[in-house]
Every structure is written in structure tokens, then in C-alpha cells.
Amino acid sequence: xxxxxxxxxxxxxxxxxxxxxxxxxxxxxxxxxxxxxxxxxxxxxxxxxxxxxxxxxxxxxxxxxxxxxxxxxxxxxxxxxxxxxxxxxxxxxxxxxxxxxxxxxxxxxxxxxxxxxxxxxxxxxxxxxxxxxxxxxxxxxxxxxxxxxxxxxxxxxxxxxxxxxxxxxxxxxxxxxxxxxxxxxxxxxxxxxxxxxxxxxxxxxxxxxxxxxxxxxxxxxxxxxxxxxxxxxxxxxxxxxxxxxxxxxxxxxxxxxxxxxxxxxxxxxxxxxxxxxxxxxxxxxxxxxxxxxxxxxxxxxxxxxxxxxxxxxxxxxxxxxxxxxxxxxxxxxxxxxxxxxxxxxxxxxxxxxxxxxxxxxxxxxxxxxxxxxxxxxxxxxxxxxxxxxxxxxxxxxxxxxxxxxxxxxxxxxxxxxxxxxxxxxxxxxxxxxxxxxxxxxxxxxxxxxxxxxxxxxxxxxxxxxxxxxxxxxxxxxxxxxxxxxxxxxxxxxxxxxxxxxxxxxxxxxxxxxxxxxxxxxxxxxxxxxxxxxxxxxx
Amino acid sequence: xxxxxxxxxxxxxxxxxxxxxxxxxxxxxxxxxxxxxxxxxxxxxxxxxxxxxxxxxxxxxxxxxxxxxxxxxxxxxxxxxxxxxxxxxxxxxxxxxxxxxxxxxxxxxxxxxxxxxxxxxxxxxxxxxxxxxxxxxxxxxxxxxxxxxxxxxxxxxxxxxxxxxxxxxxxxxxxxxxxxxxxxxxxxxxxx
Numbered sequence: 001x002x003x004x005x006x007x008x009x010x011x012x013x014x015x016x017x018x019x020x021x022x023x024x025x026x027x028x029x030x031x032x033x034x035x036x037x038x039x040x041x042x043x044x045x046x047x048x049x050x051x052x053x054x055x056x057x058x059x060x061x062x063x064x065x066x067x068x069x070x071x072x073x074x075x076x077x078x079x080x081x082x083x084x085x086x087x088x089x090x091x092x093x094x095x096x097x098x099x100x101x102x103x104x105x106x107x108x109x110x111x112x113x114x115x116x117x118x119x120x121x122x123x124x125x126x127x128x129x130x131x132x133x134x135x136x137x138x139x140x141x142x143x144x145x146x147x148x149x150x151x152x153x154x155x156x157x158x159x160x161x162x163x164x165x166x167x168x169x170x171x172x173x174x175x176x177x178x179x180x181x182x183x184x185x186x187x188x189x190x191x192x193x194x195x196x197x198x199x200x201x202x203x204x205x206x207x208x209x210x211x212x213x214x215x216x217x218x219x220x221x222x223x224x225x226x227x228x229x230x231x232x233x234x235x236x237x238x239x240x241x242x243x244x245x246x247x248x249x250x251x252x253x254x255x256x257x258x259x260x261x262x263x264x265x266x267x268x269x270x271x272x273x274x275x276x277x278x279x280x281x282x283x284x285x286x287x288x289x290x291x292x293x294x295x296x297x298x299x300x301x302x303x304x305x306x307x308x309x310x311x312x313x314x315x316x317x318x319x320x321x322x323x324x325x326x327x328x329x330x331x332x333x334x335x336x337x338x339x340x341x342x343x344x345x346x347x348x349x350x351x352x353x354x355x356x357x358x359x360x361x362x363x364x365x366x367x368x369x370x371x372x373x374x375x376x377x378x379x380x381x382x383x384x385x386x387x388x389x390x391x392x393x394x395x396x397x398x399x400x401x402x403x404x405x406x407x408x409x410x411x412x413x414x415x416x417x418x419x420x421x422x423x424x425x426x427x428x429x430x431x432x433x434x435x436x437x438x439x440x441x442x443x444x445x446x447x448x449x450x451x452x453x454x455x456x457x458x459x460x461x462x463x464x465x466x467x468x469x470x471x472x473x474x475x476x477x478x479x480x481x482x483x484x485x486x487x488x489x490x491x492x493x494x495x496x497x498x499x500x501x502x503x504x505x506x507x508x509x510x511x512x513x514x515x516x517x518x519x520x521x522x523x524x525x526x527x528x529x530x531x532x533x534x535x536x537x538x
Numbered sequence: 539x540x541x542x543x544x545x546x547x548x549x550x551x552x553x554x555x556x557x558x559x560x561x562x563x564x565x566x567x568x569x570x571x572x573x574x575x576x577x578x579x580x581x582x583x584x585x586x587x588x589x590x591x592x593x594x595x596x597x598x599x600x601x602x603x604x605x606x607x608x609x610x611x612x613x614x615x616x617x618x619x620x621x622x623x624x625x626x627x628x629x630x631x632x633x634x635x636x637x638x639x640x641x642x643x644x645x646x647x648x649x650x651x652x653x654x655x656x657x658x659x660x661x662x663x664x665x666x667x668x669x670x671x672x673x674x675x676x677x678x679x680x681x682x683x684x685x686x687x688x689x690x691x692x693x694x695x696x697x698x699x700x701x702x703x704x705x706x707x708x709x710x711x712x713x714x715x716x717x718x719x720x721x722x723x724x725x726x727x728x729x730x
Contacts, residue, residue: 074727085661085691111653132592139569139590139598149573150649153603154610160542 001525004030015040018047030522031515114144114152442484449477541607546625548600551593553627558597563631566594570601571638575645605639609646615639658698662689668703684709 008026015024020043028036144152305312456470541549552558552566608618615636622632664687670680686709688700704712 071727071729074723078724078727111655135591139573139595146573149602150606150646151653153599153606156599157542157545157603157607160544161540164543 548596552597658690658692
């Protein structure tokens, strides 16, 4: 029983969480009411996912594929049960996949590799090496131990791939064991013969050595030395000596030539400095000379003019005045010429500005029109898509339902409702008129009664009969008044009765009695279960 | 598949029926698979199958490298078949090799997957509740402190320890952050 209660409470909580607007509790599920339950069910059914399958039309490029794969792996590893760490290596042994998430990092090893270079071909080996190759070679796992086989092979293969990339050779050259190195320098002088063809000896020794080999001029020398090592020993020594002598001679020559070069470069520098200084001096001297020449000329002319000083002075003054007049005249002309041109210039500037303004306006209009165009195009496209959609919907809608039946029913129902409304209005109007009549009549009654009372009271003093009449009229008025009140009260009471009847029906529909019975039974059961649990605890 | 010249030439030799008899080929194949799938716990007998011919050693290494590369790039039998056909292998040898490869693919893969460097991860926690009665930091200097030791597991089965001390607030902060991280991962995993 308690479990049922708890389950109902959790479901009710879930319904509330989903967003049911009304009030829902465990009672609406355990002791349900029809209308409420129907409302809850309708709400939940609406919340169910729609039938249309979600088609994922994402582009299946590599990134999304990788992401999907990552999500899948993550979800899978999240679903793993937790294994305590001291049990994980046991599980690892019986599994085929060593995943880090399942088994922890107990089984992981770092990439520790040992150097392994495989034995190359056997065509150019010395006899000792050949013997090793034939009889004593061991496989990788024997050399390195099984722990390191995988990592060492991976490393060795990567190194080989690198070497192939740097120094591409074909298979046939590999098998022959010789490679044709292109000479590192193009000119044919000073090319010793032995450096063109390099033997494979330097690489066959790799089974005994463990050094990486990169192509270098040094290897040329090594090859040379190696080569010389394999031919006869005595002639090789002589060659060595001769070569050493040559080398020392050449080196001393080189030293002498270098010294000479240094000396001559120094001398050259000094000479160029001197040259620069001299050139500068020369330029200065020439400048001074020009100045002096100009001064001399002027002094000479003045000296010529001095003897006839008076006339010369007058002449000079006239000349000065003439030139001044000329200047004034030229100025005027210039002004006269300048003005119209300036006016023209200002006019043209104005026109240019106006044109700029109009141009900007036109540009603005153009952009506006373009925007309007875009908006209209978008509108049109939207409407077209809406049209297509609606057409599809219309085509997919079921056409063989008879719409006329539904429309007829709807029209009938609305007509009925209208008629009912009219009747209700009529009844209301009637009620109001009756009420008004009642009011007027009661008002009239009161007034006539007061008038009659007044007149009767006046006449009562004289006539005995009038007194009787007065008393009878008063009594009748009272009685009728009471009757009227009672009638009104019965009316209100009847209305109350009908309202209460409605409420009773409503409550009946809620079946409260039955639910109460059920609740009592359940409560007893819960009490029993509690007692039994208590006993178990004790 | 990208194989170096050395490996290619060795495999060519291996596939050449005139140089390599069928029995020898089977021996080399068997040895290669055994070496690749056996765990390192088996003691290495250096004398046992020790000395052999240099060509056998070369081809054994080449075959082992072929297997490793095939499993590494997760290629199925068809690519391996085409590569071996390029080296002029007879068809039955190709089919045998591919069969052996498929049979031990998972184990080679698990061995490859166990190679790697991983950061240490936490497997156990010890805690001790400490109380600072007083300290020079004034009113807020006291209070309860937790001394936490996190046991971590690193690669190759080693265990490490991370110790620190923190207040309750900091500890709960750490725990909420861990929960947030796990929720983040769950959301990402379930988002597809």
C-alpha cells in the first residue's frame, strides 16, 4: 500500500514537472475523478512525441563522423559498471579489448622501444658477417624480448619510412646493394673517383652498430676510408702519405694567398678614403672660385660706371622708375585677368558640389530600391514556399469526408443556440416587467392604504361603524402584507432548494462517499503495514 | 598501406616460393603470430629457437611489421591481400596470412591500445578530519580541515599519491566541479 502511495506521488510529481496546469496529487491517481482524469490524460497525450521521424540530414563529412564516433564511445564507456581497481587487471586478462576506461591504466605501458635495425642483404658482407647472417641471426623477439617487439618494430619501420623519404631508392638498387649518389657538386674538377660510388659496407655494419645514418659528405669520406680499408694495405698507405703531403702543400699555399689578399684589401681601402677626401676638397675650391668670380665682375662694372657718375646716377634712377611703373601696370593687368577666372572657378566649384549632392541622393535611392527589391524577392519566395506547403497539405488531406454533414450540424446547432438565447431574453424581459408591475402595485397599495387610514381615522371619532371599518381595513392590510411576505419567502426558498440540488448533484458526481470508503480501507492497511514493520524492527 | 623499402623487399623474398619453401613459410607465419599475441609474462628463452637463417629473421620481422601496421590502420583483409599480391605472393599464402591476421587482430589491437602514456587517474581516497584550534590568521584562521589523500594509478600499474588539505567549502566546491564535469560529458554523449 505504501508503495502504491509512493508510486502515485512520484507520477503526480512527474506530471507536474511536465507542466500540467491544474492541481494533481496522488489522490487524482489513486481515487480518481472522471473529468479530472480525462483532462490529465488529454494533456499527457498531447505531450507525446509526434510521429514524424526526425531525419538528420547533416552532411556526413569526416568531422561529424568523428564526432558521432566519439559520442558513441563516450556513451558506451559511461555505461560501464564500476570495477574496483584491484579487480581490473583480472578482467583485463579475459578481455580482448584493453580499454582504458574499463580497466584503468594498470595494463598500459609507455612506448618503450629498443633499437632494432634489421640485417640487410648479404651480397657485400665480409665473411664474418656472412657467417653471422647464415648461422647465428636471431629473430626480433629473441633479440629484444617479447615485451618490446611491437614498439621496436613500429619505431624501426617509422625510421625506415623516414629514410626512404629522404633518400629515395628503388627496389632494384636495394637488392643490388649499391646506390648511385648524384655528386654534390656539378663541376668535374677535383672529383676524386672513389666518392661517386658508395659501397653498402657502411650500412651492413649496422647490425653491429646502432647509430642512425644520415646522408652527409662525411659519409663520403667514410666510404672513402672504408673503401681504402678493403683494398691492399701497403699501396693504400703510400696513397695516404702522398695525399697528406698534397693537402699540407695546398694548405700552406692557401694561407699565403690569404695573407696577400688581406694586405691588398687594406691598401685598397686606404686609397679609396684618400680619394674621397680629395674629391670633397676639390668641390669646395670650385665653389669658392665661383663666388670670387661673381664679386670681381660686379666690382668691375661699378668701376666702369664711376667716371661719369652724375649721368649714370640719373640714368639708373630713370631706369628704376620705369621698372616700377612697369610693375604697377603688370599688376593691374594681372588683377584684371585674374578676376573673371576666379569667378569661373567659384561657379564651377558650386556646380561640382551640387552634382555631388545629387549623386549621393541618387545612390541613396538606388540602395533603397535595391533593399525593397530584396525584401520583395524574399516575400515572394516565402509565399511561394507557403503556397507549395499548403498545396501539399491540401493534396494530402483526406477529401472523401463529407463536409456537408458537419456544416449542416454546425449550422443547426448555432441556430438552436440562437433560438435559445432569444427565449432566454424574452423570459428575462417578462420577469422584469412583472417585477415592475409588482413594485408599482405595492406602491399604489401603500398609498391607498395610507389615504384610507387617514380618512377613516378622521371619521372614526364620529361614527362607530367607521371605527370598525378602520380596524377591519388595518387587519386586512396586515394580513395581506404577511401573505405577500410569505409568498416572497417561499420563492427565495425554492430558489435555494434548486441551487442546493445542483450542488448535491455535483458532489454526487465526485463520488466522495465511495472514495472515503476506499480511503478508510487504505488507511487501515497502511496502519497494519506500519505495525508489522515496527515489529520487524523490534 | 605504406611500407618501407626494407619491409617490401623482405616480403618479396618471403613470398617467393623458390626461395622459401611452404614449411618454412608456415613456421615463419606461426612464429610471427605467436610472438605478437603472447604476453610478456612468458619468459624469453634466448637459446630456445635461437639461431636461424638471416633471411628467416628478416622475413619474420617484416611479416610482424606488416601485421602491426595492418592492425594499426584498421585495414581489413582486402587491402592486405592487394598489398601482398603486389609482392607476387601465391594465392594460398595470401589467404593463410590473412586468416592468421584476422584471428589475432583483436589481441594485437589490445596490445597496441595498451601502449601509451596516460595521466594518472584516481582510484581511491583516504581522508582525515583535522581541526585547527587557533592560528595567527585571526578569527577565521581556525576550523575544521580535511586532509585528503588521493591514490592514483599510473601506467604500468604503479600507484601514486596526491595529498592536500582543504576546508569543507573547498572540498564541496571540488566535488561540485567534478559532478559538473561528469554531467558535461553525459550531456555530450547523449546529445546525438
